[in-house]
Amino acid sequence: MMALSSTKGVVVPVPVLVLAAAAAAIFLYLFVSSPSSSLPTPCSCPTIPPPDTTTPTTPSTRATAKSTGSSTSQRISASKDDIEWVRNQIEANGLHMAENVLRKGINPRTREQQLQDLLQFKGVSHYEGEEAENHTAFPCPGELLVEQHHSYYGEPWAGGRDSFDFLAESTRLTPDSRVLEIGCGTLRVGLHFIRYLNPEHYHCLEKDELSLMAAFRYELPSQGLLHKRPLIIRGQDMEFAKFGNEGMYDLIYSNAVFLHIPDKLVWVGLERLVKRLKPIKGRIFVSHNIKFCSRLGGEACTKKLHGLGLAYVGKHTHDSLLFNHYDIWYEFKRSKI
Numbered sequence: 299m300m301a302l303s304s305t306k307g308v309v310v311p312v313p314v315l316v317l318a319a320a321a322a323a324i325f326l327y328l329f330v331s332s333p334s335s336s337l338p339t340p341c342s343c344p345t346i347p348p349p350d351t352t353t354p355t356t357p358s359t360r361a362t363a364k365s366t367g368s369s370t371s372q373r374i375s376a377s378k379d380d381i382e383w384v385r386n387q388i389e390a391n392g393l394h395m396a397e398n399v400l401r402k403g404i405n406p407r408t409r410e411q412q413l414q415d416l417l418q419f420k421g422v423s424h425y426e427g428e429e430a431e432n433h434t435a436f437p438c439p440g441e442l443l444v445e446q447h448h449s450y451y452g453e454p455w456a457g458g459r460d461s462f463d464f465l466a467e468s469t470r471l472t473p474d475s476r477v478l479e480i481g482c483g484t485l486r487v488g489l490h491f492i493r494y495l496n497p498e499h500y501h502c503l504e505k506d507e508l509s510l511m512a513a514f515r516y517e518l519p520s521q522g523l524l525h526k527r528p529l530i531i532r533g534q535d536m537e538f539a540k541f542g543n544e545g546m547y548d549l550i551y552s553n554a555v556f557l558h559i560p561d562k563l564v565w566v567g568l569e570r571l572v573k574r575l576k577p578i579k580g581r582i583f584v585s586h587n588i589k590f591c592s593r594l595g596g597e598a599c600t601k602k603l604h605g606l607g608l609a610y611v612g613k614h615t616h617d618s619l620l621f622n623h624y625d626i627w628y629e630f631k632r633s634k635i
């Protein structure tokens with residue numbers, strides 16, 4: 299084999315020399331042509347952090363979370379920054395909120411007209427085949443499809459979110475909490491609890507068939523909340539046995555119900571529920587007024603509550619930030635642990 303000898307007598311074979319030269323040439327080529335290989339210039343630019351890929355937020359909502367110093371995932375009600383953001387979006391899009399004029403949609407109709415169309419054309423799908431071939435799992439009453447039930451108990455429907463915000467934050471609710479509502483109606487408030495809580499943690503006793511139909515047949519399916527399996531039971535006698543004995547409630551509330559039912563029945567309900575309320579943290583919230591109690595007179599009211607093992611905590615008012623809505627709530631807790 300041919301070899302070159304150096305002056306010091308080290309023998310390097312020719313193929314090795316050729317290989318080394320080729321490697322050096324390739325290295326030199328890569329070094330010169332690669333942009334990243336250029337010599338670093340001194341730079342005092344701020345380093346840009348990698349984008350936060352954990353939550354799909356827009357830059358502005360990320361900034362909001364930073365500026366409030368709180369995690370948006372923990373907050374329940376709308377923050378000042380949220381409200382400001384809405385205001386900015388309205389302004390940026392040139393929307394005129396103050397003008398309360400009817401909109402000209404493509405086909406603007408009242409609920410009554412929509413209902414009429416639904417009846418005439420057999421539902422939104424305008425299904426025209428034989429009824430036997432109709433694969434709809436359940437027929438849905440037209441009045442639900444046009445959302446008449448959003449006005450069954452007065453407006454605003456959106457105020458349900460306010461009530462939820464207030465109650466959830468007042469009781470420091472977590473998804474693990476257990477909640478009972480008395481008279482949930484068409485789920486104006488309940489929907490928000492169902493969405494927030496773990497499956498099966500929301501219970502409700504409601505007497506009205508049409509409202510229950512609206513809840514099961516329209517609201518839960520349309521909001522994608524069937525998987526939350528709320529326990530909603532038809533009844534009007536403050537009978538809670540069907541809810542089982544498992545777990546105690548962190549919150550029991552009743553929105554616009556106690557003022558409509560006989561005082562005696564309210565007391566029956568409270569008596570049955572005291573032991574189902576968590577001893578220290580548990581709260582009962584009643585909206586509008588507590589005439590079932592105050593009608594007895596201040597002292598007698600307190601005494602009767604105490605006899606049941608309840609104590610009145612106080613009155614709260616809650617202003618809506620978004621929906622022109624105003625709530626009054628009365629808070630109770632267990633007096634005997």
Ligand SMILES: C[S@@+](CC[C@H](N)C(=O)[O-])C[C@H]1O[C@@H](n2cnc3c(N)ncnc32)[C@H](O)[C@@H]1O
Binds near residue numbers: 451481486503509554
């Ligand atoms: C004014 S609505 C309020 C509904 C709901 N809480 C809301 O805020 O939209 C009163 C509700 O209480 C229900 N209700 C009245 N008496 C009841 C009773 N004894 N037991 C259970 N629900 C009752 C009614 O059927 C109705 O759904």
